[in-house]
Amino acid sequence: MDASRIASPVTGAVGRFFLGVRLLLRGLGLYVRSPKLMLLGLIPALISGALFVAALATLVYFVDDLAALVTPFADDWSSSARSLVRVVAGLAFLGLGGLLGVLGFTAVTLVIGDPFYEKISERVEERLGGTPDAVEVPFWSSLRRSLADSVRLLALTALVGIPLFVAGFIPVVGQTVVPVIGAAVGGWFLAVELVGAPFYRRGMRLPQRRTILKADRPMALGFGVAVFLCFLIPLGAVLIMPAAVAGATLLARRSLGQPIEES
Template identity: 30%
Template sequence: MNNNTIIEQPLTGLGYLFKGVQLLRHPQLRVFVLVPLFINVLIFASAFWFLFSSITDWIETYMQALPAFLSWLSYILWPVIIFSILFSFSFIFSTIANLIAAPFNGLLAEKTEILLTKSAINDDGWQDLLKDLPRILKRECQKWAYFLPRMLGCFILFFIPVIGQTIAPIIWLVFAGWMMAIQYADYPFDNHKVSFAVMRETLGKRFGKNITFGMIISFCTTIPLLNFIIMPIAVCGATAAWVDIYKQQVLSNPLNRIE
């Protein structure tokens, strides 16, 4: 297993995104980026055209719902709400893009791991991908089953006067980062058939590093043009983290794997 000194640095999440950029430039990986990149461009171009034509009206409506004695918070909440809306849209459409591109992202994660470790995971290539489609889609449904109740809880907070409306944007920013961390780390975990519960527990033990990684991804998805390529960068970065930090630990216990 390759060791990467970046895990000793404080900005692990940011470091792995930079590593994802480096890996993405490798000739052996470029071909596996084309389909996810096309899906991202199509979905995000449509989503952000709609978002930027409506965001001002949404924010003004939300601010008007605040009690008058909290009007002084508008200077603080305005940028937070903007980022919350951007992150919400980015997450929703990233999830849609990831659902469509999941088989190709899984293949990109596999090829990235092979590049890093010089050892094969599966031998059948595209045949193995087609065979695993039902399992991959089931895994995406597991993510949604985990995300949706928590997203609903955050959404309800936005309608609770004073306290809820004040803390909801902050809670959503943090949770959006956690969801992004799970979304992209899951590809290399799932390639080895590590259960979803074990994957979440493993990531939770390094919550600070993973939340940093996820929040930076969330931020990148709000930036035009960068949001087109952040998906494959995140897949490569998350796979590098899997190889460096998690792989040996997780796979040493056979009970962590599902059939």
């Protein structure tokens, strides 16, 4: 990946979006060049990945029962009409479960792997010239803040996810437009969540990082949506999570106007 290309000015919403995608790819390149950090970063992802695979499997197992539970009005319909509405309901449940699952996985993994991912983020910053105006954040204080911010982000995601769940019942729209909106919403919240470590290192909390990312929303969305889609691939979340942390460090530095070329 050409660092100068990423660092050069990019205009237009589409260009900014794909710049965010390239930041994830460059984060992956930085990460794979550090084999020790690579293995270390996989440990928390494997733990939380096992938990969420079990949760997803449980949802898939009970999705027919859940679909029947929310569509009692279809009990007296013809067999084909009843089956159709319950398939749509089941897809809506799976869509909501996927959105909450991806963000929940990220939140739990960041909490479990806080010291591992903090180290990955620090190493990336060191290679790029260090952290300007860094503040010392005690481990337990960082963990509490990370947990509190993750809970807030999950609550916001649930509030947005409920209307999307309802919209999922609309034929055609629920299976085309809603997944795109879900990926955009999930991508935005992922970007906000993943840049936590570099912003904490600068003494900035959730409201500040959200405001700063909004200044270049297309770039943040490009990064977040790319991560979101990778997380939907089987084992993608486990393998990509540490690289996403490295890429998020690049995103934070770029958003703050700091260099992302290796010194």
